[in-house]
Amino acid sequence: MKVMQIGYGYWGNNVAKKLLASSMFEFVYLAESDETKRNNAIAQLPKEVQIVDNYEDYLDSDIEGVVICTQTEYSFEIAMKAMEKGKHVFTEKPLATTVERSVKMIEKAKEIGVVLHCDHLMVYNPVIRYIKRMIDEGELGEIMYIDISRINLGPIRKDINAMLDLAVHDIAVIDYLTNGLEPDELNAVGTSFFGNQETITYLTMKQGDMLVNINSSWISPVKTRKTVIAGTKKMVIFDDVSMDKLYIYDSGINIVPGSIYGEYEYQTRVGDIFVPHIVYYDSLQKSLEHFATCVVEGKESLSGPSQSLRVMKILEAAQEKLRAGRND
Ligand SMILES: NC(=O)c1ccc[n+]([C@@H]2O[C@H](COP(=O)([O-])OP(=O)(O)OC[C@H]3O[C@@H](n4cnc5c(N)ncnc54)[C@H](O)[C@@H]3O)[C@@H](O)[C@H]2O)c1
Incomplete structure (x- = not known):
C-alpha cells in the first residue's frame, strides 16, 4: 500500500520506522511543515522516501492512504x-478533538467508501490479546473492576489535556475487552498544575x-x-513497564456456608501466581498492518468508526465533567 505520512514529530518518528519495517507499505512521501x-527526516529516512512540506500538493498522487501524525487539533x-x-486514513489517537468532528469524519469515510482507522494501538497489544482470550473463555469470571494508571513525567501538551492524551488508550482497551463500553455512569475530575489544561485526571x-x-x-x-x-x-495485573508484563492471580473470595444455617461467609482465597x-510483537506495527489489511479486505477496522465513536463519546462526556469542575 502506497502511503504518505504527515507529521514527523515525537511520535511520527516511531510511526515512520514501523512503516519502513513493514512489507505491507510503500512509504512514498513524508510531509512535514516544520x-x-x-x-531531521532528510537525515534519518532512506532516499526512497520523498520529504515534502505541503501534503496537499501530493493528495492527487497515486498514494492509497495517508498516515496522520500531526497534533490532534x-x-x-x-x-x-x-x-x-479518495485516500484511506490512518490517524493518530484520539480520532478528533470532539464527537462532532469524529461524526463528520466517520460520515465522510462512509460516503467516499474508504477505511478510517484510529491508532488505538493497545488494542493490538499481545498482552491485551491474551487477556481478551481469558475473558472470552470465562477464566476471569465476571469482571468486577478495572483500575488503570497511565502516568509519567510530561510531555505537557497544549492542544489536549492528559485525559485526551492518555486515557484514550485505556478506554479503547476496555471497549475491546468488554465488547463495547457504553457506561451507565461517568465522573471525571482533574487539576491543571503547570498547564493550560488538566495535567492530572481521574475518570x-x-x-x-x-x-x-x-x-x-x-x-x-x-x-x-x-x-x-x-x-x-481470577485477577490479572498487566504491568507494561515490567519484564514479565502479565501476572495472573488465582486469588479471590470464596463464598462458604456460615455457622448459622442458610447464611454464608466470605473467605479470602490466596492462590498461585502465573506468569x-x-x-511479543510491536503493537504500533500491528495497528498499521491491521489498517492495510482492512483496506485490502474492504472491512471496518477494529479501532475504526464504531470503536472510535464510543471512545470519543466517553472522552467528551468526561471533558464536560472536567469543565464543570474548573474554578475559572
Ligand atoms: N499512539 C500512541 O501511543 C501515541 C503516542 C504519542 C503521541 N501520539 C499521537 O501522535 C500525534 C502527534 O504527537 P507528537 O507528540 O508526535 O506531536 P509533535 O508536536 O511532536 O509532532 C507533530 C508534528 O506534526 C507536524 N505538523 C503539524 N501540522 C502539519 C501539517 N499540516 N503538515 C505537515 N506536518 C504537520 C508538526 O510540525 C510536528 O512536527 C498526536 O495525535 C498524539 O496524540 C500517539
Whole structure:
C-alpha cells in the first residue's frame, strides 16, 4: 500500500520506522511543515522516501492512504481533505478533538467508501490479546473492576489535556475487552498544575456492576503503565513497564456456608501466581498492518468508526465533567 505520512514529530518518528519495517507499505512521501523536523527526516529516512512540506500538493498522487501524525487539533482537516481525494486514513489517537468532528469524519469515510482507522494501538497489544482470550473463555469470571494508571513525567501538551492524551488508550482497551463500553455512569475530575489544561485526571465509570477507574497524568516521578482487572474467579495485573508484563492471580473470595444455617461467609482465597510466556510483537506495527489489511479486505477496522465513536463519546462526556469542575 502506497502511503504518505504527515507529521514527523515525537511520535511520527516511531510511526515512520514501523512503516519502513513493514512489507505491507510503500512509504512514498513524508510531509512535514516544520523546517527543522523536515531536515531531521532528510537525515534519518532512506532516499526512497520523498520529504515534502505541503501534503496537499501530493493528495492527487497515486498514494492509497495517508498516515496522520500531526497534533490532534490538525488531524480533522487533513483527514477530511485526504478522504475527499479518495485516500484511506490512518490517524493518530484520539480520532478528533470532539464527537462532532469524529461524526463528520466517520460520515465522510462512509460516503467516499474508504477505511478510517484510529491508532488505538493497545488494542493490538499481545498482552491485551491474551487477556481478551481469558475473558472470552470465562477464566476471569465476571469482571468486577478495572483500575488503570497511565502516568509519567510530561510531555505537557497544549492542544489536549492528559485525559485526551492518555486515557484514550485505556478506554479503547476496555471497549475491546468488554465488547463495547457504553457506561451507565461517568465522573471525571482533574487539576491543571503547570498547564493550560488538566495535567492530572481521574475518570471513573460504571457499566452494569463493573467499575472502571483510570488515572492519567503528565506529572509523575515514574512511568507507570498498570492495569488491574479483577474478575470473580481470577485477577490479572498487566504491568507494561515490567519484564514479565502479565501476572495472573488465582486469588479471590470464596463464598462458604456460615455457622448459622442458610447464611454464608466470605473467605479470602490466596492462590498461585502465573506468569505466562507471551510472544511479543510491536503493537504500533500491528495497528498499521491491521489498517492495510482492512483496506485490502474492504472491512471496518477494529479501532475504526464504531470503536472510535464510543471512545470519543466517553472522552467528551468526561471533558464536560472536567469543565464543570474548573474554578475559572
Ligand atoms: N499512539 C500512541 O501511543 C501515541 C503516542 C504519542 C503521541 N501520539 C499521537 O501522535 C500525534 C502527534 O504527537 P507528537 O507528540 O508526535 O506531536 P509533535 O508536536 O511532536 O509532532 C507533530 C508534528 O506534526 C507536524 N505538523 C503539524 N501540522 C502539519 C501539517 N499540516 N503538515 C505537515 N506536518 C504537520 C508538526 O510540525 C510536528 O512536527 C498526536 O495525535 C498524539 O496524540 C500517539
